[in-house]
Amino acid sequence: MEAKTQTKTESKNLQVVTDVVCPFCGTLCDDLKIIKDGNTIVDTMNACVIGNEKFKSAQDGHRIMTPLERDDNSAEFTPVSYDYAIEKAAQILAKAKRPLFYGWSSTSCEAQEVGNELAELCGGVTDNTASVCHGPSVLAIQTVGAPCCTLGEVKNRADLIIYWGCNPVHAHPRHMSRYSIYPRGFFTERGFKDRTTIVVDPRPTDTAKQADVYVPVEQGKDYELLDALRTALRGEKIEQEVVGGIPREKIVELGELCKSKKFGLLFFGMGVTQTTGKHRNIDIAISFVADMNKYTKFNLIAMRGHYNVSGSGQVMSWQSGFPFAMDFSRGYARYNPGETAANDILARGECDAAFVIASDPGAHFPVSSMKYYARIPTVCIDPHYTPTTGVSSIVMPSTIVGVEEEGTAYRMDNVPIRCRKVADAPEGILSDHEILERLYHRVKELKGEAGGQH
Numbered sequence: 001m002e003a004k005t006q007t008k009t010e011s012k013n014l015q016v017v018t019d020v021v022c023p024f025c026g027t028l029c030d031d032l033k034i035i036k037d038g039n040t041i042v043d044t045m046n047a048c049v050i051g052n053e054k055f056k057s058a059q060d061g062h063r064i065m066t067p068l069e070r071d072d073n074s075a076e077f078t079p080v081s082y083d084y085a086i087e088k089a090a091q092i093l094a095k096a097k098r099p100l101f102y103g104w105s106s107t108s109c110e111a112q113e114v115g116n117e118l119a120e121l122c123g124g125v126t127d128n129t130a131s132v133c134h135g136p137s138v139l140a141i142q143t144v145g146a147p148c149c150t151l152g153e154v155k156n157r158a159d160l161i162i163y164w165g166c167n168p169v170h171a172h173p174r175h176m177s178r179y180s181i182y183p184r185g186f187f188t189e190r191g192f193k194d195r196t197t198i199v200v201d202p203r204p205t206d207t208a209k210q211a212d213v214y215v216p217v218e219q220g221k222d223y224e225l226l227d228a229l230r231t232a233l234r235g236e237k238i239e240q241e242v243v244g245g246i247p248r249e250k251i252v253e254l255g256e257l258c259k260s261k262k263f264g265l266l267f268f269g270m271g272v273t274q275t276t277g278k279h280r281n282i283d284i285a286i287s288f289v290a291d292m293n294k295y296t297k298f299n300l301i302a303m304r305g306h307y308n309v310s311g312s313g314q315v316m317s318w319q320s321g322f323p324f325a326m327d328f329s330r331g332y333a334r335y336n337p338g339e340t341a342a343n344d345i346l347a348r349g350e351c352d353a354a355f356v357i358a359s360d361p362g363a364h365f366p367v368s369s370m371k372y373y374a375r376i377p378t379v380c381i382d383p384h385y386t387p388t389t390g391v392s393s394i395v396m397p398s399t400i401v402g403v404e405e406e407g408t409a410y411r412m413d414n415v416p417i418r419c420r421k422v423a424d425a426p427e428g429i430l431s432d433h434e435i436l437e438r439l440y441h442r443v444k445e446l447k448g449e450a451g452g453q454h
């Protein structure tokens, strides 16, 4: 398979690997070319600056090269073997009454599947990074459903793009050029000339600068503005002269503009999900999209951040019915975000051990939560040194999915894509999947020895 898609360039040592998937953001661009000299990645083609860095940084020397054990309550680590680290980690998880498993968003669905089974085996809580980003979107979509389509349909059909509370120029740099604004599609032959772009954001972001219409909504007033927009769509009078900082006439104009298009898309980000209203903002955004479908075709897609956070939601859902914050401590899957999400559990000091993989809560969670994490027995799996590895009891390095390992990931529109392997990992480094498999089997043995209930 690989031989088919690798061609030699003029230099006899250089190879170009084509059709590579970028394992960084939820856009999962699948048209990258990676230029290799032997096993060394020397350059990338088609990747944005972030994607390029993902491949280059894989080999830049900041990798963890051996499992580590933190010396008691200090910042010092001792190198250990995988056998030792896996045994220690298994002991920690098997002994714990309610361990927390968190992360999953930057690894493969295959690893996620085993990890969730391990969480169930341990009677723990398993949560992914959606709980601090698009969790409210998932809640709202589960509650009322959502009209959705693929990014391919956006490219070929959409003549109206709304970016609400997101800034793809910086967070998803190729989203606009590959799918939404600039590409020429089947029914959008003239590319951006066939499309109208609206950006709704309190700040005049770099994405807003490229929009045909910029709507500077007041901070935290997304719900009110969407409500007024729905009122305008129905042809009813908006009572207030200004809603969310936008004059009434402008809102009516926006509604008419949306109605005049053939295929509209509402892309939304954390500017909507993590501001006042949270999942209610998404409820009303979905209602707005449903209203729009009385006049034209309209869909919405969440701008997912980590490249496989969508996959983690998919895997958890098909395994146990819930997309994040899943609690197995009662012997069956339970889900109550606000109570069973990772930060809730850490903030209340409710877990007696924690396992972090493919994410970095040390860089994103409140300090008080991480102080608690640093006090309990913990296991962290990551290819690189991070703030989380620095306060974990056992650290295990892993290969990088999509660079050194194949694996399945789900794009932000929930299309599964197979990530490729383009280079060999440093010698002796195990994959997330293999570490999890070994942990699962050892914990199962330990639970059996202890006469555990699973």
Ligand code: SF4
Residues within 6 Å of the ligand: 022, 023, 024, 025, 026, 027, 028, 029, 046, 047, 048, 049, 050, 051, 052, 172, 173, 174, 175
């Ligand atoms: S837009 Fe996202 S997936 Fe595409 S190359 Fe950039 S970081 Fe990678």
